[in-house]
Amino acid sequence: MIAIENLCKSYGKLKVLQQVSVSFGTGKVVSIIGPNGTGKTTMIKCILGMALPDSGDIKMNGASVLKQHAYRSQIGYMPQIGRYPENMKIRQVIEMVKDIRKDVKAIDEELVGLYGLEQMYDKRMGALSGGTKQKVSAALAFMFNPQVLILDEPTAGLDPISSEILKSKILKEKKNGKLILITSHIMSEVEEVADEVMCMMDGKLKFHETIAAIKKHTHEERLGRAIAKIMNEED
Amino acid sequence: MKNLSRHIVQITTLLLLAGLQVQATTLKVCATCPNTSIRKAIALAKPGDSIVVDGGVYREGTIDIKKPISLIGLNNPVLDGQFKGEILNIRSSYVTVQGFTLKDVEVSYLSDNAAIRVAEASHVKVLNNKIENAFFGIYLQRADSCEVRGNVVHGQATTESGSGNAIHLWYCDDIRVQDNKVSGHRDGIYFEFATNSHIQGNLSQGNLRYGLHFMFSDGNVYMGNTFRQNGAGVAVMYTKNIVMQDNLFEDNWGAAAYGLLLKDISRSVIKNNTFKRNTAGIYLEGSSKLDVQKNNFENNGWAVRLLSNCEQDTFRLNNFVGNTFDVATNGNTVLNYFSGNYWDKYNGYDLNKDKTGDVPYRPVSLYSMLVERVPPSVMFMRSFIVDLMDQVERVLPSFIPERLVDANPSMKRI
Amino acid sequence: MNKIIKYVLYDIIRNKIVLAYTVFLLVLSIGLFNLGGNPEKAVLSLLNLVLLTVPLISIVFATTHFYNSYEFMELLVAQPINRKKIFLSEYYGVAFSLSAAFLLGVGVPVLLFGASLTGLYLVLTGVFITFIFVAMAFLASVITRDKAKGIGVALLLWFYFALIYDGIVLFILHYFSDYPLEYASLALTALNPIDLGRINVLLNLDVSALMGYTGALYKSIFGSIWGISLSFGLMLLWVLFPVLSSKRIFSKRDL
Structure with missing residues (x-):
C-alpha cells in the first residue's frame, strides 16, 4: 500500500530522517514507535506532503506521492495536536471539510455520534479543550472512508472511554481492509491494536516486524519488555 | 514745453479740419452706387471727406490711403485680400477706418503683411473692424496718437513662424489700444519700442505664443485686460x-x-x-x-x-x-x-x-x-x-x- | 478553489478589522470631499492618503492574517488539495476583501463626489497597490515562520517603499544633478509601485504642467494610452512577481 524508499530529511544541520525504507500492506495496524525526536512525526508529514523530503521517494499503490495531492483523498490524518481556526465553530469546520470533500458519497459519521460532537456543534474551536479537539480530529480522519489512516498519538489527550471508542473504531476499520499507521508511546495500547511494530531511532529504521515475531524473538510475553530488550541489546 | 507746442499743433490742425469739414462731402460705395470701387472713391475723395461703403465684398488688392479721410463700413462690407499682399495701407494722419471685415491676408516669410497697416502717421483711428485669417492683423509703425479700439482679430495660426501678431506696434508713442479681442495669432498684442500707451479692456486668448508681449516699451499702462490660455x-x-x-x-x-x-x-x-x-x-x-x-x-x-x-x-x-x-x-x-x-x-x-x-x-x-x-x-x-x-x-x-x-x-x- | 476562498473571506469578514478599515476610508474620503469643496483638490489629498495608508494597512493586515491562518492551512494541507491552490485562495481572499473595502471606502465617494478619469485612475491605483502590498506581505510571511519577524519584514518593506526608496532616489538625483537624469528617473519610478501609482494619477491632473521638461517627457510617455497601459502593466508585474515567488516558496516549504 505505502512504500517508503531511502527517505532522507534534515532541518538545517539536524538529520531527522536518514535513509528510511519501509513498506506497509493493507488490512494492518502498524504502530510506529521510538524515542521522542526520532522523526516519527516528520515521516508522517512526509507521507502527507506537509514536509518535503530531501531525497528518497514515497509510493502509494506504486505511484510516487511527491508533489502530488490527489492521493490524499485516500488518507485520513489525525494530528498529534489538532490546530484549527479559532474563530470557526465545530459545525463549520466539519461542514467545510465535507464541502471540500464533496466527491465522497459515503460519509462515516460514527465517531461524531459516539463522541457526541453534535451537542457541541456551536462551540468555537478556540474554546475547546485539547481532548475535544482530538475528538474532532479523529472524527474528521475517519469521516471519508480513506484507505489509509494516519493517527499521530491518537489517545494522548483522550479520556479512557474515548480512547476505547477510538481503539474499537481502529480495529473495525482494520477489518475493512484499511492500513492504519499509529504513533504511540503506550506499549499496552500498541499491543492491543497493532499487528506490526515499526521502531525508529535517531532518524533511522530500527526494525519493522510483527508483534508475534518480536515476542518470539525476545522470548518475552509483554511487548514493552520485548522492545526494551531489543533496545538494550544494541548498547 | 515740448508738450505744449505739440498741443498747439494739434489744436491748429483740428481747427483746420473743422474748417475743411464745412466743405467735406460723403462718397458712397455700394454694388448699385455710381461708385462700386473703394479704390476709385478714395481717388475721388478730397482730404476730410468720408467714404461710406455699404455692404458687399471688395477684392481690390492693396488699398493705399494717403489723405486724411474716413472710411466707414455700413452693413458689414468685406475687404477680401485673396491672399495677395496687404489690404489697407494707411500712410496719412487723421484717417479713420471703421466697421469693416478684412480677411485672408497672405502669409509671407519676406514681408510682414498686415490687414491694416498704419505707417508714419498720427491720429489714425481703427475702430470696430473684424479681421479674420490675417498674417498680421493691425500693424502700426512709427505712428503716434492713434486709437485701436473695439476690433476683433481672429487668426488661424498653427505654427509660430507661419503666423504674425494680431496687434503689432513698432516705434509708436501715445497709442490707445482698447476693448479689442485678439486670438489665434502668434502674439495677441505685441509692442516693440512703443511708449506712453494705454492698453485697456482687451481680451487676448488662445494665441500661440504670448497673449501680450512687449520689449523696450516704457511708460505704458495696462489695465483691465484679460490674458487667457495663451501658449x-x-x-x-x-x-x-x-x-x-x-x-x-x-x-x-x-x-x-x-x-x-x-x-x-x-x-x-x-x-x-x-x-x-x-x-x-x-x-x-x-x-x-x-x-x-x-x-x-x-x-x-x-x-x-x-x-x-x-x-x-x-x-x-x-x-x-x-x-x-x-x-x-x-x-x-x-x-x-x-x-x-x-x-x-x-x-x-x-x-x-x-x-x-x-x-x-x-x-x-x-x-x-x-x-x-x-x-x-x-x-x-x-x-x-x-x-x-x-x-x-x-x-x-x-x-x-x-x-x-x-x-x-x-x-x-x- | 472558490470554496476555499469562500472560507477565507468568511474568516476575514468575521474579524471586523476589514470593516473598521472600510469605515475609516469612508469617513476620510467623505470628509475630504466635503471639506475642500473642489473635487480635484480632494482627489489629490486622497491620493496622498491612499498612497500612505493603503500599503501600510494592506501589508500589516495580510501578514497578520497569514500567520493566523496557519492552522487553517494545516487543516487543508492534509486534504487532497493542491498547496498552490490553498496559497492562492488565501491571497485572493485577503486581496479581494481589502480591495472591496477600498472600493467601498474610496471608490464610492469618488464616484459620488468626484467622478472623473483621474478619480478612476486613483481608484485603480488603490486597488493595484492593495494587491501589490498583500503580495509583499505574503512574501514576507513565507520567508520566515516567526510571526514577529514576518511582521517586522513587512513593516520594513512598507517603510522602504513609502519613504526610504524615495529618499535614496532624491539623494541620487541631487548628487548627480549635472547629468541628464530624466530617463533614469523614469526608470527609477518603475522600481517603486507607490511612485508609479502617484505619477500615474498626478499626470492626469493639471499639476503635470508644473513638472516642466521632465513632466512633459513623462506626460508624453504616461499620458498616452500606451503609457497608461505600460504603467498599469508594470503594476501588474509588481503584483505577479511577489505572488508567484511566494507561491513557489510556499509550495516548496515544510509546514
Missing part, C-alpha cells in the same frame, strides 16, 4: 515705468507657460491683478524695484518664481491661495521684501489679535528649491518624503533662504 502667457522685457493693474491672467498652463513673465523690468507697479491657474503666476528675472501689491494668486503651480538676480522688489498685501508652490527661488541671496501677504499655507497663530501672524512665514519650501536645482525631482511631487522634508524644514530652517520671509503674514484674506 506662454504674457511676456514683458527690458522695460521700465509700467503700470499693470486690474488684469486677469488665467489658464496659461504648459511646461513653458507663465501668467506674467518679467525680464529686466524695473520701477513698475503690478497691482490688483488676478493670477489664476497658471503654471507660474509671475516669473521674475533680473527685475528690480517692482511694487507687487494686492494681487490674487490662486491655484497656480508656482505663484511667484523669483530668481535671485531680482532685487528691491516688494510684495505686499497679496493673497496666495491654493498654489502648489507659493514662492520659488534658485539661490540663497534674497534682496526682496515680503510683507503683510495672506498665505493659505500659513499655520501660525495670532495671540495679540492684531490680524497678523505672530510667527513669520517662509513661503519657499525646501522641495521647491530642490525642484529648482534638480528638475527630475518633480517626480516626487506629493510624495510622503517631500511632505515630511518640508515640514521638518519649516520647523528647523537650514536650507531655505533665511531672509525670504514674510515677518507679518496676514491672518485673513485681503
Whole structure:
C-alpha cells in the first residue's frame, strides 16, 4: 500500500530522517514507535506532503506521492495536536471539510455520534479543550472512508472511554481492509491494536516486524519488555 | 514745453479740419452706387471727406490711403485680400477706418503683411473692424496718437513662424489700444519700442505664443485686460515705468507657460491683478524695484518664481491661495521684501489679535528649491518624503533662504 | 478553489478589522470631499492618503492574517488539495476583501463626489497597490515562520517603499544633478509601485504642467494610452512577481 524508499530529511544541520525504507500492506495496524525526536512525526508529514523530503521517494499503490495531492483523498490524518481556526465553530469546520470533500458519497459519521460532537456543534474551536479537539480530529480522519489512516498519538489527550471508542473504531476499520499507521508511546495500547511494530531511532529504521515475531524473538510475553530488550541489546 | 507746442499743433490742425469739414462731402460705395470701387472713391475723395461703403465684398488688392479721410463700413462690407499682399495701407494722419471685415491676408516669410497697416502717421483711428485669417492683423509703425479700439482679430495660426501678431506696434508713442479681442495669432498684442500707451479692456486668448508681449516699451499702462490660455502667457522685457493693474491672467498652463513673465523690468507697479491657474503666476528675472501689491494668486503651480538676480522688489498685501508652490527661488541671496501677504499655507497663530501672524512665514519650501536645482525631482511631487522634508524644514530652517520671509503674514484674506 | 476562498473571506469578514478599515476610508474620503469643496483638490489629498495608508494597512493586515491562518492551512494541507491552490485562495481572499473595502471606502465617494478619469485612475491605483502590498506581505510571511519577524519584514518593506526608496532616489538625483537624469528617473519610478501609482494619477491632473521638461517627457510617455497601459502593466508585474515567488516558496516549504 505505502512504500517508503531511502527517505532522507534534515532541518538545517539536524538529520531527522536518514535513509528510511519501509513498506506497509493493507488490512494492518502498524504502530510506529521510538524515542521522542526520532522523526516519527516528520515521516508522517512526509507521507502527507506537509514536509518535503530531501531525497528518497514515497509510493502509494506504486505511484510516487511527491508533489502530488490527489492521493490524499485516500488518507485520513489525525494530528498529534489538532490546530484549527479559532474563530470557526465545530459545525463549520466539519461542514467545510465535507464541502471540500464533496466527491465522497459515503460519509462515516460514527465517531461524531459516539463522541457526541453534535451537542457541541456551536462551540468555537478556540474554546475547546485539547481532548475535544482530538475528538474532532479523529472524527474528521475517519469521516471519508480513506484507505489509509494516519493517527499521530491518537489517545494522548483522550479520556479512557474515548480512547476505547477510538481503539474499537481502529480495529473495525482494520477489518475493512484499511492500513492504519499509529504513533504511540503506550506499549499496552500498541499491543492491543497493532499487528506490526515499526521502531525508529535517531532518524533511522530500527526494525519493522510483527508483534508475534518480536515476542518470539525476545522470548518475552509483554511487548514493552520485548522492545526494551531489543533496545538494550544494541548498547 | 515740448508738450505744449505739440498741443498747439494739434489744436491748429483740428481747427483746420473743422474748417475743411464745412466743405467735406460723403462718397458712397455700394454694388448699385455710381461708385462700386473703394479704390476709385478714395481717388475721388478730397482730404476730410468720408467714404461710406455699404455692404458687399471688395477684392481690390492693396488699398493705399494717403489723405486724411474716413472710411466707414455700413452693413458689414468685406475687404477680401485673396491672399495677395496687404489690404489697407494707411500712410496719412487723421484717417479713420471703421466697421469693416478684412480677411485672408497672405502669409509671407519676406514681408510682414498686415490687414491694416498704419505707417508714419498720427491720429489714425481703427475702430470696430473684424479681421479674420490675417498674417498680421493691425500693424502700426512709427505712428503716434492713434486709437485701436473695439476690433476683433481672429487668426488661424498653427505654427509660430507661419503666423504674425494680431496687434503689432513698432516705434509708436501715445497709442490707445482698447476693448479689442485678439486670438489665434502668434502674439495677441505685441509692442516693440512703443511708449506712453494705454492698453485697456482687451481680451487676448488662445494665441500661440504670448497673449501680450512687449520689449523696450516704457511708460505704458495696462489695465483691465484679460490674458487667457495663451501658449506662454504674457511676456514683458527690458522695460521700465509700467503700470499693470486690474488684469486677469488665467489658464496659461504648459511646461513653458507663465501668467506674467518679467525680464529686466524695473520701477513698475503690478497691482490688483488676478493670477489664476497658471503654471507660474509671475516669473521674475533680473527685475528690480517692482511694487507687487494686492494681487490674487490662486491655484497656480508656482505663484511667484523669483530668481535671485531680482532685487528691491516688494510684495505686499497679496493673497496666495491654493498654489502648489507659493514662492520659488534658485539661490540663497534674497534682496526682496515680503510683507503683510495672506498665505493659505500659513499655520501660525495670532495671540495679540492684531490680524497678523505672530510667527513669520517662509513661503519657499525646501522641495521647491530642490525642484529648482534638480528638475527630475518633480517626480516626487506629493510624495510622503517631500511632505515630511518640508515640514521638518519649516520647523528647523537650514536650507531655505533665511531672509525670504514674510515677518507679518496676514491672518485673513485681503 | 472558490470554496476555499469562500472560507477565507468568511474568516476575514468575521474579524471586523476589514470593516473598521472600510469605515475609516469612508469617513476620510467623505470628509475630504466635503471639506475642500473642489473635487480635484480632494482627489489629490486622497491620493496622498491612499498612497500612505493603503500599503501600510494592506501589508500589516495580510501578514497578520497569514500567520493566523496557519492552522487553517494545516487543516487543508492534509486534504487532497493542491498547496498552490490553498496559497492562492488565501491571497485572493485577503486581496479581494481589502480591495472591496477600498472600493467601498474610496471608490464610492469618488464616484459620488468626484467622478472623473483621474478619480478612476486613483481608484485603480488603490486597488493595484492593495494587491501589490498583500503580495509583499505574503512574501514576507513565507520567508520566515516567526510571526514577529514576518511582521517586522513587512513593516520594513512598507517603510522602504513609502519613504526610504524615495529618499535614496532624491539623494541620487541631487548628487548627480549635472547629468541628464530624466530617463533614469523614469526608470527609477518603475522600481517603486507607490511612485508609479502617484505619477500615474498626478499626470492626469493639471499639476503635470508644473513638472516642466521632465513632466512633459513623462506626460508624453504616461499620458498616452500606451503609457497608461505600460504603467498599469508594470503594476501588474509588481503584483505577479511577489505572488508567484511566494507561491513557489510556499509550495516548496515544510509546514
